[in-house]
Amino acid sequence: MALTTAPSPTVEPQRPARAPARRRGRGRGPRREGLAGYVFLSPWLLGLLGITAIPMLISLYLSFTDYEVLTPLNEVKWVGLANYRRMFTQDQSYWHAVQVTVKFALIAVPLKLAAALGVALLLNRERRGVGVFRGLFYLPSLLGSSVALAMIWRSMFNREGAVNGFLGIFGIQGQPWVNDPTWALGTLMVLAIWQFGAPMVIFLAGLKQIPTELYEAAAVDGAGRMRRFWHITLPMLSPVIFFNLVLETIHGFQGFTAAFVISGGTGGPIDSTLMYTLNLYIKGFTEYEMGYAAAMAWVFLAAIAVITAIFFSTGRYWVHYADGDDR
């Protein structure tokens, strides 16, 4: 409020001003704009430093220590690479979690994307009712990440669940799928695939972008339906496929809620649903080995970075950008 009384030209020109004031204001434009830029950016900057960057560095440091929640920070012991060595050479459950996570991503992500693309192709018509279908297929993506739905899933694949009820129609003897180490992860995969609506919506938007002239020209040249799909739809859609693939893979690696709920927070039966993030949670927050968990988090981050980099470097061989030059 001192600003309004003090004759300060740098702040003053905000109000509708007469010509000379305006010129003065404009002269100071860039500096003022730079200041304003940082004022507007300050909450984000504070968050970036305080909640992201500095904690990241702290966790890097902790990953070389034996930190546990109850030890005061000044008493932590530097253990060098011991946490990493333990992870890679001694900890059986760690490797198990890696295998579970990779298996989950390798199977669930392609199937989810295939379902998304298949349904998107069926819906890609200018028809009445398409909007309703699209919305209803999308609904599981909104509900599926919740605890409540994972609880339902657990019951559905349990002994008295809907799945066994359905199999019973065909005379197949059901079983409690969630308690069977060979099938428990499968129930999580089905839950992931069930949420195909989100990538489907993105596929639909991509399909709309493909110019119809291409199909017309191909039809004139005598290309059948399959050839049009292989030679027009897939290449034209490849940037969207790429986008969905990267996102869903990263997303798939991070699955936590469903694995937590279906296994009752243990990753069982026999570690069969021990997803990486669940393992991290167990190590950090139920066994309180936070130094070790911090090391696990950093390996996770590195793995995701490497996978993303692999996607981007192979992308140039199969992703086709319509604007001409192959990037």
Place this chain on the structure above:
Amino acid sequence: MTITETAAASTPERARGALQEAARLVVLLVILAIVLYPLAWMVGSSFKSQQEILSNTSAIPDVFTPGNYSEGWTHFDVSFGRFFLNSALIAALAIIGNIISCLFAAYAFARLRFPLRGMWFAIMIGTLLLPGHVLIIPQFILFKTFGWVGTIAPLVVPHFLATEAFFVFLMVQFMRGIPRELDDAARIDGCGPFGVFRYVLLPLSRPALVTTAIFSFIWTWNEFFRQLVYLSDLEKYTVPVAMTLFIDSTGQSSVGPMFAMSVLSLLPVFLFFVAFQRMLVEGINTSGLKG
């Protein structure tokens, strides 16, 4: 001659097209039935009695028993009303925080020129792909030293610091579509950077703000990992954390209430879906991120 010829040729073709159209519709309806069945089964089962849950696996209850709802509501020492209030409070604060802080950051990135803008923007995009689980341990330690563990502060304060880069990105994209001539006009009328924000970009960004509010609500409502880590007091539990209590209460008597409370806890998201379906679908289109 030619007319009859084409007519003759097109009749079987049209019949084939209609057949294909019908087949397509049937396939879609079958897929839709499979997709929606778990939800129907959930709602149906929430009205089954204890015995029926164990015997009847279909979606339709033989005897309609609404008692699971009242029983579930007070199943734990603290009523579900409290859990819903806690969740709603966190969601409301998250919406407000996201809207304000992300809007500020987006305005800076989209419209203002300042030193190092390119670098900050690249970092912001980089944080889009940063998995939240990587930061949970050091953040926990940080919030513990603040004495915030056990309160809702760790679940709320980050939203006021634009940590959800997705929304910043969404708003930047939106603001880039607002003509710069409007900024210039406001500037000629004497507005500075703050005036342009207040009188041009804030009012015109309303659609992006609504999208942000809707997605903030749904994600916060469904959020579990952080709430599980930071909340330890039953009084402060949110709906998802409270739901997990049903896992431990293995007694068969809790299955019915579990179904009923699942339905109730999904209801707000479902209502948002019904009200804003088009916006949600388009929001995911323009930005593409998450699901």
